[in-house]
Amino acid sequence: MDRADVNGVTARADVCSKAMTAPETRNERKERTRRALLDAALGLASERGFAGLSLREITKQAGVVPTAFYRHFESMDELGVTLVEESMRTLRTMIRGARNTPDGSADLIRASVRTLSEHVRSHEEHYWFLVRERYGGTGAVRQTIGVELKLLAGELAVDLARFDRLRDWSTEDLHMLADLIVSAMLATALELLEAPPGATAEITAEAERQLRLIFLGVPHWRTT
Amino acid sequence: MDRADVNGVTARADVCSKAMTAPETRNERKERTRRALLDAALGLASERGFAGLSLREITKQAGVVPTAFYRHFESMDELGVTLVEESMRTLRTMIRGARNTPDGSADLIRASVRTLSEHVRSHEEHYWFLVRERYGGTGAVRQTIGVELKLLAGELAVDLARFDRLRDWSTEDLHMLADLIVSAMLATALELLEAPPGATAEITAEAERQLRLIFLGVPHWRTT
DNA sequence: CGATTCAGTGAACGACTGTACACTCAATAT
């Protein structure tokens, strides 16, 4: 039995023949298979890459016939972009989490790296998708990620501007620093994804030291 | 006419019916179509990603019938690994070029970034392949690149150890620094590939400043 | 209540995929 039986039609018909636990409106069910399609695509893409999966495969995994796909997405590209937006939302909540650490935190770097690490671990598929398609993707998907990532670096730059030591830096320099941090953290995310869970501590330790080194240079930078 | 006519059989037969410009041994011709296959695959993969190309497509572009593929490679995976090795060789010669800048160079960072930039520009397909498959790739290809990249970071660490300021750093710290540099430079390479040639100066300038910032922190690092 | 809407079905299409097999015929080896 391969069919995932998303909306459980058969099961429901068996269990509650009168009216019990399924006061499911039509829109709810539509939304449910939509989610099933997205989840199936995300799961498969995080293993094999978005380019390497087929419409038929996704629908099969979602427990739906191939043609049903078109009731929800106009094309694979549209589904891809939706996935990007979703994953990006995940990433953004991570950044927000890192930003909201208690202001006078004894060790802000450690807290941030920890946030990143935990978030990656608990949203592996989203991060796999982002990291893979950022570089390996094609067309619309990769470009969307690139733009969103630049935007995110921009937000980070604004955050950085609030620190005392960075108060008088030029925006150019702040962006340079933000880009550097994003690059390093993206690489860290990939290492976390690839390595066994046991290596987490080691990887985060290195990421931490990298950030620390970067910030050691900050007081000696002569902004332009 | 789509056939690339790699080994120019037809043309040769027409032009020099007796014996003129083609004293081509059998092995030479075999090597030639092998190259044609590799080039075709590299070209297509740098646009669409290695996962998204087919054997038939490669052979068509190489001007050869699909089944001929198997005379040169056992599978697509073998071709992929060959491509990785080749691209890695390219990358290595780049590093060597950066290392061999005159020892007391006034500005080693600038020279290194310049070397990177020029090398990326003149080997775009190799770098596209590396960057794409490093993250987006599947199975053997991605893993091979990951290992090779770690090795390369190791070499870089050894190079770094020769600098006065880094002489007393622990190997751990040197690796941490090397990884950071590799991450930043990989991101730079991707930006160079994605941006129009006109933006080269801007991108290299940022990369330069990032490296400069990193090295500003070096004298203040307390090694473990 | 009957009429309508529309998510999901199932068969069919033409195009493309990787691979098996028997072949040709020029470059080599004897």
Place this chain on the structure above:
DNA sequence: ATATTGAGTGTACAGTCGTTCACTGAATCG
């Protein structure tokens, strides 16, 4: 001069692909 080798050919097959179309039937609407 003859035999052998092997790179490249051509046909064929069983799958999978995306997409079309007419359809069913339950939830919704009037």
